[in-house]
Amino acid sequence: MLRLIKNLNNIWNKFKDNRKLFWDELEEQMVASDISINTTGKILAEVKKYVYSENINDIEKIKILLKKQIIEILKTDGGGDLKISTTPPTVFLIVGVNGTGKTTSVAKLAGMFKEKSKKVLISAADTYRSAAVEQIQHYARKLDLDIVSHQKFSDPGAVVYDSLEKAMARGIDLVIIDTAGRMQTSYNLMEELKKIKKVIMKKIGREVDEILLVIDSTTGQNARNQAELFNNSLNLTGIILTKIDSTSRGGIVLTIKNDLGIPVKLVTDGEKLDNIHFFDPEGFTESIFS
Amino acid sequence: MFDLLTNKFENLFYKIRNKGKLSPDDLDDALREIKLALLEADVNFKVVKEFLENVKTKAIGEKILESLTSYQQVVKIVNEEITRMLGSASSGVVFAPGGPTIIMTVGLQGTGKTSAVIKLASFLKNKYQKKVSIIAADIYRPAAVLQLEDMAKNIAVDVYSESNSNPVSISVKGTELFRKSGSDVIIIDTAGRLHIDEKMMKEIVDIRNRVNPHQIFLVLDAMTGQEAVNIASTFNQRVECDGIILTKLDSDTRGGAALSVYYVVKKPIKFISSGERIEDFDIFYPDRIASRILGMGDILTLVEKAEKVVSEKEAKKIEEKIYKNELNFEDFIGQLKSIKKMGSLDKIFSMLPIPDKNRIFKKINLDDSYLSRIEAIINSMTVEERRKPHIINGNRKKRIAKGSGSSVSEVNKLLVQFSKTKQMMKQFSGKKGKFNFPTGNL
């Protein structure tokens, strides 16, 4: 997917003739992948440093340098896994702005852990959106999984509480909570999420195992604001990058990791239940140059 | 609070302060800053490049380099250009003469099509007294029909749906039915699809060919990044769109995608959606988006206001004091008054180009009563205390607190903030040489 430097070869002749033009175009291509101008500048500064100090004149070497810089930013040192608690139920809270793919991702995650023979329960805590409950119920039926839902407009905190009660009673391994989409700028709705988090922590007596922000890969620079504000309210543990089957490159996750240290943990690449994968920084970076 | 506010004012006014005549290098600097602003706003990089070339030509043509307020003028030209571009767009819906107007929405997954269909239906129903009906042509997304029906119930609009059918035949049958039943407007809600999904793109082409909608709207998420141009171009190539519905403008996105798409695809933005409620929908106003994209808030208005409020002489005096590190509470209260003259704090604040305003706003509890409290504290100081804040000891603090009806800790907080501000300004004036105090000498 993220084939951001696919035209590197095309602009290579410029490197020989006019270096400034070469770097400018490289910068443009990175920006075109939605990497922020700051992150782009940072990566290129590092690359340039080597190129000039070591007098590098070989496009393959420049590619390697670029890759190294990008992997450096994306790598997590083992922090890319999902945390499974030793005292079940493990709890994943899925959050994000409207329409990014939260509900679908909840279903995909549930399917993924069901495959691993875990007992999964879905908590339908989006009580706001029209037919949100029916949408997730559809997936729960399809996957033959437990689901807890309340009436429309009821308190999402109560849904979560109820879900955890039932999970504990039924010996569930993993509870995945779907929440309503909300803008990071909406004070009240962010407070509502904080409250949900408190409910969970009180019930399980520890931090929530995973709080994952769902980011749509077609999103531009605003994704950074999303990550920052959701993180301020909730202390995110990671990101699910969705819709990477589109032509957008999701480069903003580089900026998010670089600026805020929040790693991408999963990616989704379609509307089917098995279109979910663990994020692999090396592969991701590798695919840039394929 | 004051810290933050000065900080913002400071950067802002430092940037747009009168630089005197602009050299060609200065013009390039200004354009580079605008380039960054546009890229940060998600304007497509190719569009940015072309656009700035145009602005440059125009700036040179208008001889702004010889003008005294050239920096502002560059910003003004850019602002005008964007507004002009977006504004050449006609707004609203064109109703078909005679029979019902058929409208189809298309777009990527999750952009807000279904919500937009409902909002548009309600808008046309209430504003134009039209009989509106909706066709549910999304057979893929779980509970898509239910979603539509549930929302349509609230606005009392009929929905046509079929199970075990395909979107083309649903659309054909639905339009026939609603034509007969006397609908003025028929809106088709289609499933989300990727522009590169050939099979799905063919589906909307088929619907178009069979139903011949009068208007096809591309629903575009305002937060879309650099790919917006390709997405919009492809949809436009396949089904020829008549306009764009821009959604999720209630986010703090700067919305550069709108500009890019208009620039490349030349299709007007017709409507905007800025929230989840049915009322959060309106006809598009180009000028609002232009300044938002530039991240300028209403800088220009602010500049004018500030110019009126603070006399040049006053500003000079303060500038000198900052330089000598002599700023005291008397000046401070003068500044507070100036700020207040510019309007209510939240109003001023809302004009500033600060991302994420809401959060900051909540955090610092920025309201006018807070300003008044500060004013009350300063008013309870003696003249000597105001001029030499360092003499304020514990006893004096108690007295000031009592006199102003506040607590000692509030007095303390103000003193700390004040000294920080002072330091910061000192640094600033030291580094940048001649420094214009935030509210003066623009």
Ligand SMILES: Nc1nc2c(ncn2[C@@H]2O[C@H](COP(=O)(O)OP(=O)(O)OP(=O)(O)O)[C@@H](O)[C@H]2O)c(=O)[nH]1
């Ligand atoms: N192409 C593609 N579409 C996706 C992907 N993930 C989700 N979608 C689609 O995106 C749309 C929105 O997905 P949802 O899961 O409902 O999104 P959400 O975040 O729960 O939305 P709200 O609850 O309304 O905020 C649906 O049409 C999904 O089918 C993906 O990886 N690729």
Ligand SMILES: Nc1nc2c(ncn2[C@@H]2O[C@H](COP(=O)(O)OP(=O)(O)OP(=O)(O)O)[C@@H](O)[C@H]2O)c(=O)[nH]1
């Ligand atoms: N905050 C905000 N949310 C919006 C706006 N417009 C739509 N939404 C929300 O975005 C999410 C997706 O909206 P839908 O109308 O279902 O999007 P769609 O394009 O029909 O989605 P698919 O049919 O799955 O492709 C829902 O949660 C909506 O409530 C808006 O202007 N602001």
Ligand SMILES: [Mg+2]
């Ligand atoms: Mg959802």
Ligand SMILES: [Mg+2]
């Ligand atoms: Mg829909």
